[in-house]
Amino acid sequence: MKGQKLTAENLRSTYLKVPLLSITEAIQQVPNSWTHLSFCPISLPPYITLPSGWTTNDLAAIKVYTSPCRLYDALNEALRTEKINEIQPWFSYLKLFDTAINKIPPVKRRYCRGIRVAPDSSYKIGTVITWWGVSSVSTNRSVCKNFASLHSGGCCGSLYDIKSISARNITNYSLYPGEAESILLPGTKVKIIKIELDSMSRVYVIDVEAISPDSTDGTVTVKSTTTTTSTPPLDFTAVLPLSTATSNKR
Structure with a gap:
């Protein structure tokens, strides 16, 4: 990805190229400077029944985005820079989040x-x-x-x-x-x-x-x-x- 110019048109196709990781692994890719991530809930209660075709990582990706740990602030701040060096650490989470979102019609x-x-x-x-x-x-x-x-x-x-x-x-x-x-x-x-x-x-x-x-x-x-x-x-x-x-x- 070195030297690649990131645009709104190629953003999705770019982050979808990275390997699909677990929610824990995806969060670990994010810069350590954002300390609130340590408070993000990334586990699910054991009694939850997953929707058909879903994984625990799919559900956790959405849950983390909606949680008060404010991951959404850091993610959107990075996205709005339009700079690949700022957004690239989020590619793994974006792919996981995108994968989950696209299981919803x-x-x-x-x-x-x-x-x-x-x-x-x-x-x-x-x-x-x-x-x-x-x-x-x-x-x-x-x-x-x-x-x-x-x-x-x-x-x-x-x-x-x-x-x-x-x-x-x-x-x-x-x-x-x-x-x-x-x-x-x-x-x-x-x-x-x-x-x-x-x-x-x-x-x-x-x-x-x-x-x-x-x-x-x-x-x-x-x-x-x-x-x-x-x-x-x-x-x-x-x-x-x-x-x-x-x-x-x-």
């Missing part, structure tokens, strides 16, 4: 996403935006509004209304099932349809539509952060007691 519908960051000047109607990070979206608008709301002064949050055919619902595998969370994998591209500012809530409402991967006209990159399957919910509370009803990721 995509659902075509409208989703929402809330972040406490205003859109920058690149957000113009008709522009195609690349989301380099893993994007958490939801079918519960109240959850999205909470993530977008500013609880102190300043301007402004963003509430995305997303039309997608590729989001995959992880509700039954998440530590926070109440968030009705679905996942868009890194490198997702969306087209800006409409932007409006709700002055009362100080939140921009941004209507976007996922586009086909080969559509690149007007593409810009966004670094700032921020329906169901038949499988029964999995109880992870024995592994990691939860202190709050919702997570902080987006």
